Amino acid sequence: MSLSNTYKRIPLKIKRAKGVWIIDENDEKYLDTFSGIGVLSFGHCDEKINEAISEQIKKYTHISNFFVDQNAIEVAKRLIEETGKDGSVFFANSGTEANEAVLKAIKKIKKGYIVSFENNFHGRTLGSLSITGFSNLKKEFEPLLPNVVFLPFNDPKKLKSFIESERENISTIFVECVHGSGGLDIVSKEFIEIINHYKNVYNYIVVADEVQAGLGRTGKFYSYLNFDLDVDIVTVAKSLGGGLPLSAAVFTGKHKNVFTIGEHGSTFAPNPVSLAASKTVLDRLNKYFLNSVKEKGNYLRNELSKLKEKYSIVKQIKGLGLMVGIELDIKQSDKIIEFGLHERILLNIVKGNIIRLLPALNIKFEEINELLNRLEKVIKKI
Numbered sequence: 241m242s243l244s245n246t247y248k249r250i251p252l253k254i255k256r257a258k259g260v261w262i263i264d265e266n267d268e269k270y271l272d273t274f275s276g277i278g279v280l281s282f283g284h285c286d287e288k289i290n291e292a293i294s295e296q297i298k299k300y301t302h303i304s305n306f307f308v309d310q311n312a313i314e315v316a317k318r319l320i321e322e323t324g325k326d327g328s329v330f331f332a333n334s335g336t337e338a339n340e341a342v343l344k345a346i347k348k349i350k351k352g353y354i355v356s357f358e359n360n361f362h363g364r365t366l367g368s369l370s371i372t373g374f375s376n377l378k379k380e381f382e383p384l385l386p387n388v389v390f391l392p393f394n395d396p397k398k399l400k401s402f403i404e405s406e407r408e409n410i411s412t413i414f415v416e417c418v419h420g421s422g423g424l425d426i427v428s429k430e431f432i433e434i435i436n437h438y439k440n441v442y443n444y445i446v447v448a449d450e451v452q453a454g455l456g457r458t459g460k461f462y463s464y465l466n467f468d469l470d471v472d473i474v475t476v477a478k479s480l481g482g483g484l485p486l487s488a489a490v491f492t493g494k495h496k497n498v499f500t501i502g503e504h505g506s507t508f509a510p511n512p513v514s515l516a517a518s519k520t521v522l523d524r525l526n527k528y529f530l531n532s533v534k535e536k537g538n539y540l541r542n543e544l545s546k547l548k549e550k551y552s553i554v555k556q557i558k559g560l561g562l563m564v565g566i567e568l569d570i571k572q573s574d575k576i577i578e579f580g581l582h583e584r585i586l587l588n589i590v591k592g593n594i595i596r597l598l599p600a601l602n603i604k605f606e607e608i609n610e611l612l613n614r615l616e617k618v619i620k621k622i
């Protein structure tokens with residue numbers, strides 16, 4: 241194939257897609273549980289997003305950062321407002337770029353150890369890879385950034401003991417409250433309490449990577465709001481641009497003015513077409529919608545727990561909101577994907593044995609039931 245060999249691709253020739261459905265060249269309909277890896281909160285070909293895109297491309301598609309697009313201000317305002325603090329936004333195109341901006345900024349704010357956790361995922365460019373807790377992804381590319389320490393996720397004793405021994409030598413702690421690629425584990429209350437408590441004592445920076453769990457996926461605008469984590473900097477991407485590339489690093493409080501003119505930049509970001517789409521995404525993330533995500537997530541996980549009772553191969557149901565993991569007793573991702581294709585459901589596997597469901601946030605209850613039916617058939621086959 242003429243494409244870089246970086247992904248194991250699913251043999252499906254896609255003709256078009258709508259809502260939670262992907263239609264192949266033979267007009268077969270597949271239920272899509274990927275949503276483009278958590279990108280399409282409102283499903284494929286959402287009318288409002290497509291309309292906003294059409295309107296914007298008639299005006300302009302790119303102007304560069306020497307001019308301000310009003311939509312950039314509005315999107316930034318909303319991202320800041322949801323932190324409950326004062327702040328400023330640096331826009332980029334992808335999750336990894338937003339995290340790179342933060343890695344650069346924290347060098348200016350405070351030198352010292354960067355703490356990350358096992359199974360945190362922050363991206364694949366060299367900086368973000370340095371703070372990603374997947375040793376298999378890093379082996380070939382070392383040495384990476386120095387002074388990065390990985391601690392076990394949700395081990396309060398080890399975290400406490402590291403903080404108490406390094407104190408003021410800690411620059412930043414990166415938290416991914418709900419692990420996406422790392423297996424859908426949720427940060428514990430005890431862990432959060434330690435991070436919050438010592439933050440005030442030793443003045444480290446807390447960064448919430450909300451690239452996957454943010455923007456409503458867990459039923460809150462930011463996933464860290466489920467846990468009362470005291471956050472200084474937030475990164476978002478994935479669904480921010482409604483399917484188009486857009487990401488952001490939100491710097492709050494005293495870190496608001498971390499960059500000065502010329503210190504960081506991007507030719508492309510924020511793209512005006514992505515911003516127009518983003519506005520229509522953010523406008524719909526109101527409290528009623530977020531509650532509906534919570535409700536649907538609870539329903540889905542509850543029904544999946546019944547499958548756990550029925551099939552011994554299902555070990556655990558994980559996640560929060562519509563970010564769901566089904567941990568299986570076997571590591572056979574190829575088989576699961578293949579059986580999914582037979583049952584016309586598109587399944588994504590993380591860690592080799594966890595089916596990760598990231599359906600559109602506006603999925604209907606009857607579509608969730610259809611998802612459950614098809615998934616049960618796949619599990620039965622396995």
Ligand SMILES: Cc1ncc(COP(=O)(O)O)c(C=O)c1O
Nearest residue numbers: 334335336361362363420451452
């Ligand atoms: C939590 C998290 N952070 C960062 C990234 C990197 O985002 P991108 O692939 O847009 O660079 C991802 C991607 O999956 C992610 O899930």
